[in-house]
Every structure is written in C-alpha cells, then in structure tokens.
Amino acid sequence: MALAHNIPFISIMITILAAVTSLLADKNRAARLCIGALTVVAFLSAILFAYLWQTGTSFTFSMGHFPAPWGNELQAGLFEALMALTFTVVMILSLVAGRERVVADIAPSRQGMYYLLCSLLTCSLLALIYTNDIFTAYVFVEINTLAACGIVAAKDTGETITATIRYLVMSLLGSGLILIAVSLLYAITGHLLMNDLLSSMTELAASGDYAMPCMVIMLFLAIGLAIKSALFPFHTWLPSAHGSATAASSAILSGIVLKGYIILLLKIFYRVFGLSFARDLRVADLLFVFGLLGMIMGSVFAVREKNLKHMLAYSSVAQVGYIFMGIGLSTDIGMVAACFHILAHAITKPLLFLAADGLMDVSGHSKNIFNMQGAARRNILAGIAFTIGALSMIGIPMFSGFVSKFYFVQGSFQNPDKMLVTLIVLALSTVLNAMYYLPVLVTLYLSNDEQSPHRHRQSANSRNYQSVMIIFILLNFILGMFYEPVIKALEQGLLMLGGAH
Amino acid sequence: MQLSSVELKLLRRFRKIYTIIAFLVSLAMAAVLLLTVFNLPAFGKAGNPAENEVIGRYIGKGLEETGAVNIVAAVILDYRAFDTLGETLVLFSALVAVIMLLKDEPGVFTRRYRERSQFEPEKDQIFRSVAALLIPCLLVFSIYIIVNGHLSAGGGFAGGAILGATFILYNIAYGIEKARRFLNEKSFLRFITAALLFYCIAKGYSFFTGGNHLPSVIPLGLPGSIFSGGLILPLNITVGIVVACVVYGAFCLFNRGGL
C-alpha cells in the first residue's frame, strides 16, 4: 500500500486539527494556522494528483479496521484529487487576498473564529469530495452549511445576518430533502456505502422493483442539492448572502462551496445510481431545464442589478445553470464540460469578487457601479483582473470560460434532442453576459470624473493581494490555453468515478 | 421604522395566499411521500432489504471485534466512527458560530450581567436546597450513562446533555460567580479543545492503523465489564465532555452573552 493512499485521510485530519486548535489561538495565529494547514493540504493534494496521474488508478481507504460494507471509506481518483487541489488552492488564495478586508470588516474578537470556520469549511469540502458513504456525506453537508453560514454572518451587519438566515432556512430545506432521500435509500437497499448502493441499484433497475421510490429518491436528492448549490428557481438566497459577505467569504462561497454540492450530486449520479439508471430516471432532464432557465434568468437579474457584488452573485446563478445544463445534457462530453466549468468558475469568480473589492476600495467602498467611474484607472491591477475575469465569463477565447463553452457546444452535438435548445440558450446567455459585464468595464475605465470625490485616491493594496491577483490571472490563462491535459484528467477521473480502475 | 397601513394590507393578503400555497405544498408533498411509503418494504417484517449481511456482522461479531455489548455504541464509535467524528464537528462548529454571534464584548457583558442579576433566583432558599439535593444525583446519573455507554442504552451524547443540564442547574441556583470558579471562559475553551483533540487523535490513530492494515494495540478488555470496548469508553467520555461543554456554553451565551 503506497504512502500516497493516506493523503485523503491526512488532508481531512489536518484541517480538523487546525480548526480545533485555532479555538485557543488569537486571531493572527488562527489565520496563520488556517492558511498553513491549507497550504500543506494543497501540497499533499498535488502529490496525490501526480501519483494518480502516473499510476492511472483510483483507490479506496478504509476509515478504521473494518472493510467495505461495515466501516466508512474514502475513495480517491483523478477527479477527486483535481477538485481537492483546486478547492484548497482557491481557498488559500481567497483568504490571503481577502485578509485586509477581513481585518476591516470583521470585529477583532471574531476573526479567529472566522478562520476556524474556514478550516472547517475546507474539511467538510474535502470530506464531501472523498467520502464513499452517503450518510457521511450528509453529516459533512451539515458542517458545510453551518460553516458557510458562519462565515457570512461573521461580518456583523443587519444585511449579512438577514442574508444568513435566508441562506440557513433554504439550506435546511435542502438538508431535510437529502436526509429523507438517504433514509428512503437505506430502506429499499439496506446500504449506505456507495459501492454497495450501486450494485443494489443495478439489481433494482434490472428487476424494476421499487421504481417509484427510486424516482422520488433521485428527485429529492437532486432538488436538495440544487437548493444548496443555488440552481435557478431555488437561488433566492444566493445574491444577498454572497453579495453582502466580506470579500473572502464571497469568493469562497461562490467559487467553491456551491461546487462541493454539485460534486456530491455527480458522485450520486455515478456511484449510487449508476449513470445509465440515473439517466433513465429522467431527473437529468429536469436539471437540464432548470439549468437552461438559470443561465438566462441569472443573467437577466444581473443585467438589472446596479450593485456590483449582487451582480456578480447573480452571475454565479447563471454559471451554476451552465454546470447543471452540462450535467443534464446526459452526454459524456457534456459531463466533462460541466466538470471543467466547475474548475473554470472556481478560479474566475473569486478573481472577480476580489477584484471588485479592490475597485470598491478606491471608490469609497460604494458597491454601486455608478460610483465607480474610473476605478480601474486608480487601481490598475484590480482593473486588469476584473477585465480578465469578465472576459472569461463572457467566453472570449484564450480564457477558461471559453473552453467550457466550447465543450458545452461539443457535448450538445452528441445529444440531438437537446442540441438546438442548448445552442440557442448558450448564444443568448453569452450575449446577456456581455450585456452586463461590458457596461461595467466601460464605467470602470471611464476617465476620472472631475467631480468624483475619490479622484485622487490611489490603490493601497498589499503585496499579498497583488500577487494573488497575478496568480489568479495566470491560472485563468493556463486553464484557457493549456486545457487539454485538464480535460484528459477529467475524462479519466470521471471514468474512475464510474467504477473503471 | 413602522410599516405603513397599505403595506400591512398587502402583507396580509400575501400571507393569505401563502397559507393556501403552503397547504397545497404540504398536501402534494404528503401525497408523493405516502405513495412512496406504500411501495416500501413492510414495517416490522423480518427479511426486509435493510436486514442484510452488514447487520449480521455487526450483531454476530460486534462484541468480538469491538468489545462493546451495546451494538449501537459499537456502530457509532467504531464501525462508522467517521460519521460520529463529523457529528462532533457539527456540534463544534455550531458552538463556534454561536460564540461568534452572541458573545458580548467584555464591558458590555458585565454591565448586562449587573442589570439582570437582580432577576435571577439566586436568593431563593427552597430552590437552592432542591438543587443541592438534585445536583449530586444528576451528576452520578450522567456519569453512569456516559461510562456505561458501551454496556447499555445511552452514551456520550445523552449523558453529556444531562451533565450539561446539571451545570446549568448549578449556575441558576448558585449564580454565575460560583459556577465560574470551575468553568470560566478560559477553562471552558481549554476543556473543549483538549477533549476534541483527544477525540481526533484517538480516532485518527484508529483510522490510520485501519487504513494501512496495521494492528491496533489497544486491548478490548473483558466483555461486559466497565473497562472494555477498547477506545469506546474513552471516546464516550470525551464526547460527554464536549456535549456538556457545548450545552453549558450555549446556555451561558443565550442567557447572558458570555461565560
């Protein structure tokens, strides 16, 4: 047994230990502890990814002395390792770049706990990525919910607390649906481990027993996770939560927390129901329709929004719509495109949120777009970063957003039934994206208004912020230009997820 | 800020529509779930899908493998220990979030405490003497439940909750100043961190050895006696401490905004 097989377990344990010990640490030490632990985890995840890339296998790790159906298990393949790597890297970058804003936004007595909750959030995301047991997934979904709500509520204003309670209520509805689906699943199969569930489900699919419960289970799981990842009709909580939190929280929540649930949904598709049975149940079609609606409606809401952070939050709704549309296409390339878009959005949206923060910084902390005239001239790096993020979201070639759109189009070719509507909506959504990003860019680069009170304000961003921005921009370029290995890794990873070793 | 009458009217109308929609959603949900339930395996019958080889091993070999007589304790603290680790972390994250939200700044806390302390029943002799009788019994009872977690019903979660309730009773009866002698903010945080660290390291050890197929060197002890069940007894105790701390901490924070 190779030493690398311990990495998933060790990553989870490191984040847990960092979280527990930072309860006693003061705020600076808690921040260092959190970021340090995350750096170790990112490093380990990179090793794991390299190891799996070399060997081309996936493996399971039993948590305890009891093998598969009796104990808990972790499973890691290329897909999981890549996601864990991306998530931790994005988490570190967002925390480092958002550090000053956290100091400004959050009361000093709360900052230590803020970083503690960030460690817990990473722990739960890693557990969601690696776990092979559906009830464990439920428990970590709850940790994720609590920690995510906590990092929104850390900034103590009326708006954030209202946003948090809306977020919490919707999340609880989602958790309730997930939990009852898991109970029903247990009632008809007697298993909680994904491998055994898959074999039971295959039998049930063949015999046709319990067709109605299977349908309901899939529906509830999909809706529960869709609520938590803000798919269109269930997105109502997202703009206020992501728009009002401190910059680092917005970046983390939009960039990776939403994706954690989508990854769980993918695992349920591949490892609980089996891809063919899941497609037979027609729930993917429902997700497809909601995804398409989300792509359009998210952008329509964003066009009407004058508050920059709310606009970015609505843009996340649209992007989540893209991902669900890719899943709903029910084709292999569509699935790969959806996974690629998870990555692309995970590195683009934090960039946008952090850049928006830098731009608001030089405009008197106003979130309103009209007050930000010429902001990109005052804070040049943030302006460039915002431009690149926006171009990537619109889907300009060379940036990561374009690659995912390219693959979405390819994916739709495989499924003639859905091809036409997908292409139309993709085109429409691209136009809508341009409709709200381009005016913002124009405003940002307008010449300094003579009357503007912030005219002479210069950017005072720390070196950390600047280097993070540059790293994010480079990542965006890399993912946009040299996407082929990533696509290959995702293809292989999804095969591994489906059970091929 | 007050709502104007027009808006109130609108709100009321919305609420009526809301009630109707709520009723319909409730009915639809119940109908879907009832249909599902009719299709499920029968209640209380042997041989349902849920009764499979997993259960066979838990009951047939649970005592031999974990040393616990109470199979539920064996399942939550040994077979499916990762879930329980997650569950403890849920408690922990909730506590942290509650501290973050409700803890007052030091000055505010003392002022509020002085304002409120006159309403506390601290001077009540009857209450105090009842508490003096109850507290030792509750303490013994909670410790019994925690320590016997692997032998009978109960365990760290139930026992810890009772232990926490005992602290709360003490706090109400004798006042926070006395309670602070053994549990102030610093010791509270230390207790909970130490318990969680022990829990994580113990579980980490067993996950690590288990995952790498190394033998665990912890003896299982004589089945049925208090000192049996390997790690289950210490884990139950730490879980009990964590739960008691969380319960007491939540009480203090809700009641006064500080420990």
Next chain:
Amino acid sequence: MIFFEILLLVFLIVCAVAVALTRQLWQAIIIFMSYSLVMSVVWVFLQAPDLAVTEAAVGAGITSILFYLALKRINAMQEGKKGGKSK
C-alpha cells in the same frame, strides 16, 4: 398495543399541526416539548432505547432549554423597548 402506538402517532401529528397553527410562541414551544417527549416514547416502542434516552435528553431537554432561553431574551428585549418608549 398497536392501538396505543397509533394513538401516540396521532398525538404527534396533532402536536405538529398545532405548533404550525398556534399564535403564541410560548404555546408552540411547550407543545413542541411534549411532541419530543412523546417521540421518545414511540422510540421505546420501536425497541430503540438509545434513541429514546438521547431524544429525551437532547431533543426534549436541550432543544427546549434553548428555545426557552431565546424566547426569554426576546421578551426581555421587548420589555426593554417598551420601557424605553414610556420614559
């Protein structure tokens, strides 16, 4: 025996509906407390003593204490506000 069980279950449903419909928060919380206690009795019937003990201690006990404290604080704030207005 089955009759008694069904009686308890009906009681649970009545409690739940009553909680949703009652206007007083105090009543809602007290009804919810009895709901939890009855739930733990049902679990004794279902041969799950671990659950019964935990639900009685955690579900009925701790949850109710938390609700009670929250409501007490809310009432205190309400009175504080009224007092402030009258002055």
Next chain:
Amino acid sequence: MEFHLFTNYVEIAAVILFSVGFTTLLFHQNLMKKIIGFNIMDTAIFLFLAAKGYIAGRMAPILVEGANDPALYINPVPSALVLTGIVVSVSVTAFALALVLRLYERYGTLHLDEILYLTRGEHD
C-alpha cells in the same frame, strides 16, 4: 411487488409529520416557528428511520448474556444514524436561534417579511 397500505402506519405518520414540518419551515413567516418546523421535519425523518430498523418481536441491539444471533435483535444501523442526526439537528437549532436573537436585537421583529422590508433600504 406489493402495496403496504396500512402495515406501514408508522412511516405514514412520519411522512405526514415531515410534510407538516417542511411546510412550516418553508412558508411560516415567524422565524421561531420556522426553527420548530425544522425540528419537526428532522424528528419525522428520524421516526421514519427508526421504523425502518424495527423488526417485530425482536429485542433492542444490546446483547443479552453474549447471545449474538442476528435473528434475536433489531437493526442497529438506523439507531446509529438517528443518534447522529439528533445531535446535528440540535446544533443547527442552536445556531439558528442565535441568528434569530441577533436579528431581533437589530430589528425588533421575528417576521421574515418585515425584516426583509426593513433591510430593503440598506443595500448599496
């Protein structure tokens, strides 16, 4: 394939309770009621799980004098899951109540509609 219309009476009660709790959580405007609704929803699921673990005429899974025949005891797994679930739901309740207290401190109401109305002006 058979229908179990009245044999599954505990599950029927559980799903009815689930629907009531779900609706209260979704539609009730009072935040405290929402939280109680959430608790009802969760306990309903736990009741469902516990019912699925029950097997008529068998004992609770606490071994009696070392007799370890699986045919003597009920299924211990649902009990373990519910135990986890109870603790999760109480944690979430504590967090939600703390949030509600903060909101009440700020806005003096427990009504979500009114709070949303009051926060409307705070954007930008």
